[in-house]
Amino acid sequence: MPLTQVSLQNRGSHFCGGAILTDRWILTAAHCFTSVSEEFLSGVRVLVGEFDRRVVDEEEQVFLIKSVSVHEKYHHALPMNYDIALVELEQHITMGAQVQPVCLPLPDVTVPPGTTCVVGGWGRTKERGRLPAVLREVHLDLVNPAKCKYLLHTVRRSLLSQRAGQLQPVTTILCAGPERGGKDACQGDSGGPLLCPAGSGSAPWVALGITSWGRGCGRGWGSDSNRPPSKRGSPGIFTDVRLLLPWIKQKLREGRS
Known part of the structure; x- marks a missing residue:
């Protein structure tokens, strides 16, 4: 796949991923920017065409x-x-053989549970590991939405000790990853795209989700009810891009005005 992925770096240290949306805009996660102050943003750089963080890649910008x-x-x-x-971005991205924008899904596209998607990034490959130098990817299957919603309610209750009736409705989230664990996005992958096939055959791959969070890294979650809260896992949690297409389009229009 072309390098739609970007690295967000704060004073030289990678902290989040993102995806090229247009030659001027990057799609990422809100939690990557706990501050949008001028002081913080002045230290942030967006690296496009990045693959190996140890060297300057051919199309790196x-x-x-x-x-x-x-x-x-x-x-x-x-x-x-x-x-x-x-x-x-302050300047326009130069697209190339490797550097390409990501495709957005259509609002009504249906990607069934069990579909194998791809998550990429420079995040940890295990909970206490170091950030890898080279862009990695992992294949994750989409979880049934009803099961995803139930799991999120369970995780949130265990973390915040709130009754189910007090939970906010899960409206913008999807899950991906095996119940047995072993494969997951992890710290440092936040903001990167969850790329899924939008059909069969030669159908384009689209950014169906944005890497958001998860309980642990690659922990199994199929038997969470039998584990103490500190040992429970979750599938990878992603923002569902389909539900936020109007917001994305509105912001892009505002940016052109």
Whole structure:
């Protein structure tokens, strides 16, 4: 696949991923920007065409940030609904053989549970590991939406000790990953795209989700009810891009005005 993925770096250290949306805009997660102050953003660089962080890659480009738009309804409390942000670059990206924008899904596209998707990033490959130097990818199957919703309610109860009746409705989230664990996105992968096939055959791969969070890294979650809360896992949790297409389009229009 072409390098639609970007690395967000704060004073040289990778902290989040993102995806090229247009030659001026990057799609990422809201929680990557706990601050949008001028002081913080001045230290952030967006690396496009990055593959190996130890060297300058052939199509690598480095950009300053002009602005960040965080979704107005985003809240950091789990289940972290509306975890989406758009980053506007100071200059235009030069597309190439490797550097290409990601495709967005159509609002009504149906990607059935069990579909194998791809998550990429420079995040940890295990909970206490170091960030890898080279872009990695992992294949994850989509979880049934009803099971995803139930799991998120269970995780949130165990973390916050709140009754189910007090939970916010899960409206912008999808899950991916095996019940047995072993494969997952992890710390450092946040903001990167969950790429899924939007049909059969030669149908395009689309950014169905944005990497948001998870309980542990690659922990099994099929038998969580038999585990103490500190040992429970979850599938990978992703922002469902289909539900936020109107917001994305609105921000892009505002950026052109």
